[in-house]
Amino acid sequence: MRAADVNALARLGAWTRASLADLGASARLFVQLVLRMGTALRRFGLVREQVFFLGNRSLSIIGVSGLFVGFVLALQGYYTLQRYGSSEAVGLLVALSLVRELGPVVTALLFAGRAGTSLTAEIGLMKAGEQLTAMEMMAVDPVRRVLAPRFLGGVIAMPLLAAVFSAVGVLGGWLVGVVLIGIDGGAFWSQMQGGVDVFADVGNGVIKSFVFGVTVSFVALAQGYSCQPTPEGVSAATTRTVVIASLAVLGLDFVLTALMFSI
Amino acid sequence: MALSSQTTFSQAAAPLIELRGVRCGYGGRAILDGVDLQVRRGEVLALIGTSGGGKTTILRLLGRQIRPFAGQVRFDGQDLGPLGESQIYAVRRRMGVLFQFGALFTDLSVFENVAFPLREHTDLPEAMIRDLVLMKLNAVGLRGARDLMPSEVSGGMARRVALARAIALDPEVVLYDEPFAGLDPISLGVAARLIRDLNDALGLTSVIVSHDLHETFGIADHVAMVANGRVVAYGTPDELRASSDPLVRQFVGAEPEGPVRFHQPAAPVAEDFGVAA
Numbered sequence: 001m002r003a004a005d006v007n008a009l010a011r012l013g014a015w016t017r018a019s020l021a022d023l024g025a026s027a028r029l030f031v032q033l034v035l036r037m038g039t040a041l042r043r044f045g046l047v048r049e050q051v052f053f054l055g056n057r058s059l060s061i062i063g064v065s066g067l068f069v070g071f072v073l074a075l076q077g078y079y080t081l082q083r084y085g086s087s088e089a090v091g092l093l094v095a096l097s098l099v100r101e102l103g104p105v106v107t108a109l110l111f112a113g114r115a116g117t118s119l120t121a122e123i124g125l126m127k128a129g130e131q132l133t134a135m136e137m138m139a140v141d142p143v144r145r146v147l148a149p150r151f152l153g154g155v156i157a158m159p160l161l162a163a164v165f166s167a168v169g170v171l172g173g174w175l176v177g178v179v180l181i182g183i184d185g186g187a188f189w190s191q192m193q194g195g196v197d198v199f200a201d202v203g204n205g206v207i208k209s210f211v212f213g214v215t216v217s218f219v220a221l222a223q224g225y226s227c228q229p230t231p232e233g234v235s236a237a238t239t240r241t242v243v244i245a246s247l248a249v250l251g252l253d254f255v256l257t258a259l260m261f262s263i
Numbered sequence: 264m265a266l267s268s269q270t271t272f273s274q275a276a277a278p279l280i281e282l283r284g285v286r287c288g289y290g291g292r293a294i295l296d297g298v299d300l301q302v303r304r305g306e307v308l309a310l311i312g313t314s315g316g317g318k319t320t321i322l323r324l325l326g327r328q329i330r331p332f333a334g335q336v337r338f339d340g341q342d343l344g345p346l347g348e349s350q351i352y353a354v355r356r357r358m359g360v361l362f363q364f365g366a367l368f369t370d371l372s373v374f375e376n377v378a379f380p381l382r383e384h385t386d387l388p389e390a391m392i393r394d395l396v397l398m399k400l401n402a403v404g405l406r407g408a409r410d411l412m413p414s415e416v417s418g419g420m421a422r423r424v425a426l427a428r429a430i431a432l433d434p435e436v437v438l439y440d441e442p443f444a445g446l447d448p449i450s451l452g453v454a455a456r457l458i459r460d461l462n463d464a465l466g467l468t469s470v471i472v473s474h475d476l477h478e479t480f481g482i483a484d485h486v487a488m489v490a491n492g493r494v495v496a497y498g499t500p501d502e503l504r505a506s507s508d509p510l511v512r513q514f515v516g517a518e519p520e521g522p523v524r525f526h527q528p529a530a531p532v533a534e535d536f537g538v539a540a
Contacts, residue, residue, distance in 0.1 A: 126369075134366035137326050138428075139352040140383045 026222050032143045033151050033218065040148035050153025054115040058161055061114055062107060066098075066165035069106060070172020073097055077173075078181055088187035092195040094173030095166075099196060099205045103166035105253050108212035111158055112245035116220035119150055120241040123224025124234035132225075147225065151217050158213025159206055166205070204260045211256060212249050219245040277340065279304045279436065279468050280325060285334035287317075287324060293332065294320050296492040302436075307462050307469045309479040311514065312489035318472040321489065322438050325470065326358060327351050338436075356384065359429030359437040363444060365421040367413040373400070373424050374409040380431045399427040403457060419450035423457070430461065436468045437461070443475040451475070455482050476515060480504070488514065 040047055077093040123146065126132050132142045170192075178185045196202065220241045227237035278301035288294040294317045302308045310318045323329045324336050327343045336343045338354055346354065367376050377396045381387060387395070400406045403423040413421060422442060429437055442458065443451050459482040462469045473479045480486065480500035488496040488503065488511060496503060496511045503511055513521030529535065 129369065130362050130364070130366035131368055133328065134360065134362055134368075134425075137328070137355055137358070137360040138380050138383070139355040140380070141352075145383065 022226075025226065029143070029147075029222055029225065030218060033148055033221070036141075036144045036148040037152055039144055040152050043149070046145075046149035047152045047156070050150050051157050054111075054119070054150075054153050055157030055160055058111060058114045058157070059164065061110055062161045062165050063168050065106060065110055066103075066168035067172040069102055069165075070094060070098070070169035070174075071176045073102070073169065074173040074176035074181075078177060078183070087181075087183055089191050089195075090177045090183055091170075091173065091188035091192040094177070095170055095192045095196050096201060098166040098169040098173075099201050101205075101253075101257070103162045103169065104205050104208035104212055105249060107162040107165045107209065108158065108216055108249040109246055111154075111161060111212075112216045112220070112242055112249065115154065115157070116216050116241045116245050117238045119154070119217070119220040120224040120227070120238045121234055123147070123150075123221060124227040124229070124237050127225070127227065128229035128231075128234060143225075147221050151221055154217030154220070155210070155213045158216065159209040162205065162209035162212075204256075207260075208253065208256050211252060215248050215252060216245045219248060277304075278302055279339055280470070281335075281337040282321070282324070283335045283337070285324065285331045285336060287320060287329065287331040287334075289329075294492060295324075295331075295489075298334070298489075298493055300487055300494055300497075302468060302470055303485075304468055305462075305466065306484040307459060307471065307482055309471045309473060309483035309486045310489055311473060311476065311479060311486060313514070314474070316489050317492055318489050319440055322360075322440055322470065322472055325436075325438055326355060326360060356432060357435045359432070359434040361422065361425050361429050361437065361439045361442055363441040364418070365413075365425035367421055367425055367428070369413050371413075372409070373405065373411050373413070373416065376413070376424055377427045377431055380428065384432060395431070396427075399431050400424075402430070402461065403427045404453075419446045419454070422446075422454065426457070426461075430465065430467075433465065434467070436470065439469065439471040439473075441472055441474070443473055443478055451478055455479075458482060476517075490514075 073094045074090055077090045077097075078087055081087045081089050081093065123132075126146065132146065135142045135145060174185075174188065177183045178188050223237040223241045223244070224234075227233045280300075280302035282298050282300040285298040286293055286296050287298075294315075298317075298321065300321070310321060312318050320329070324331060325338070327336070327346070330344060339357075341354070343351065343354065367373075368379065371379065374396055377399050378392050381392050381395060385392075397406055397409070400409055403426050405420060405423055405427065408416060408420060408424070413424070416424065426437075426442075437458075439458065442454055446454060455478040458469060458471065461467060471479060471483065480503075483500055486496075486498065486500055486503050487494050490510055496506060496508055498506070504515060506512065506515070510522045512518070
């Protein structure tokens with residue numbers, strides 16, 4: 001074998017080993033987080049702070065996005081449906097699209113950008129400022145005191161934000177469909193009421209948003225916790241949070257949707 | 264009778280912290296090699312030496328932030344190496360650590376920073392926490408700064424707040440990482456006096472890592488000089504000042520030439536600059 005081949009092989013081996021080690025460290029952190037969720041719940045004040053920080057502070061971007069997605073859904077839906085003379089079904093289309101799909105997914109993507117990055121940067125900077133080490137030296141486990149409340153806060157905030165997104169989106173669809181285009185309001189709402197199932201549609205959406213909440217919060221915290229404690233390290237970790245969390249959300253969305261169809 | 268008094272004597276003389284043949288470093292590269300060191304109860308021990316010489320590594324070993332490749336680190340007779348997580352946390356509760364830049368929690372006020380260990384480790388009522396925090400802040404002269412955020416205090420003040428936090432749970436040992444770095448002359452004197460007074464008033468044992476020989480020699484009971492991965496000199500400040508060891512002489516006399524070289528080992532100058540020798 002040539003030396004170049006051996007080097008390439010060695011690099012592949014090193015990369016595989018490093019990837020496996022990262023995966024193992026992440027899995028360990030996830031188990032630690034889940035195990036410490038109970039103690040985090042007992043000090044609910046810390047979790048409440050995070051629900052406020054991650055949830056309330058994201059409300060404006062979620063609300064505005066939901067409104068515009070609702071506008072666009074109603075316009076595009078009307079364009080297609082009026083060809084078949086069923087433009088009253090716009091309400092149903094908007095509601096189903098939002099509740100089943102766009103609510104959880106778009107909220108998760110925005111949540112990764114708005115809340116996930118701030119989590120990663122916060123944890124990364126705490127690490128860079130030796131705050132996490134200081135905590136460990138005070139015999140306080142940073143996973144329990146810092147990471148677990150943030151994780152729980154994100155997991156609680158995400159489904160609530162997705163619900164707000166869908167609700168505002170439906171209102172946006174109503175504004176465009178009924179107020180602007182002039183579809184009959186009664187038909188708009190009654191089609192929606194008759195066609196959206198609490199468990200099959202809303203329930204599945206809630207499950208998705210919960211899973212995305214776990215995913216985005218965990219990715220953000222893990223990236224912050226494992227980043228290099230330097231300015232470049234924190235910036236790289238923040239970027240990775242958005243990339244990994246977004247891809248994971250889209251991938252998981254497909255898997256979950258496929259599962260839900262097959263059941 | 265004689266036996267029991269002997270036991271008491273040997274217990275009192277037993278070192279609180281002991282390093283035995285410690286070899287340690289990062290990523291397989293040894294920074295310390297064969298370090299033996301003892302810290303006696305109630306004393307102030309200063310670790311001096313060149314930058315990158317391994318002083319801070321010794322501090323990290325004492326709190327088991329890192330583990331030695333070989334040798335033992337003993338605290339109160341107990342080897343820290345094999346301890347599990349809950350046991351090492353129990354040991355750390357008996358230690359206070361002052362980080363170089365304080366490492367205050369930036370999202371908490373000065374008051375809450377000092378209250379942090381109390382809230383985490385005790386169930387004391389709020390009124391008692393308030394009194395304890397104000398007492399500790401008073402000891403470092405910052406009772407009036409309780410409502411400030413860490414971003415609003417100077418570097419020297421931040422370190423005093425961190426000191427108040429480090430002694431909040433009345434530890435037995437306080438470890439200081441470069442407590443004097445970057446302080447103005449007044450803060451420097453204040454900090455040094457504070458370390459000595461707290462040590463004596465609270466019955467602590469203190470380990471200080473520092474470059475600042477003047478302040479350190481003024482308050483330390485013993486000084487250990489770390490260089491080339493081992494403890495090369497140990498004694499009282501006066502003994503070190505009188506030492507004839509060339510390494511100690513160079514360091515204490517702040518001389519540019521001596522056993523510690525100015526140049527990092529490198530290829531010959533002629534080779535690097537491409538000129539004929």
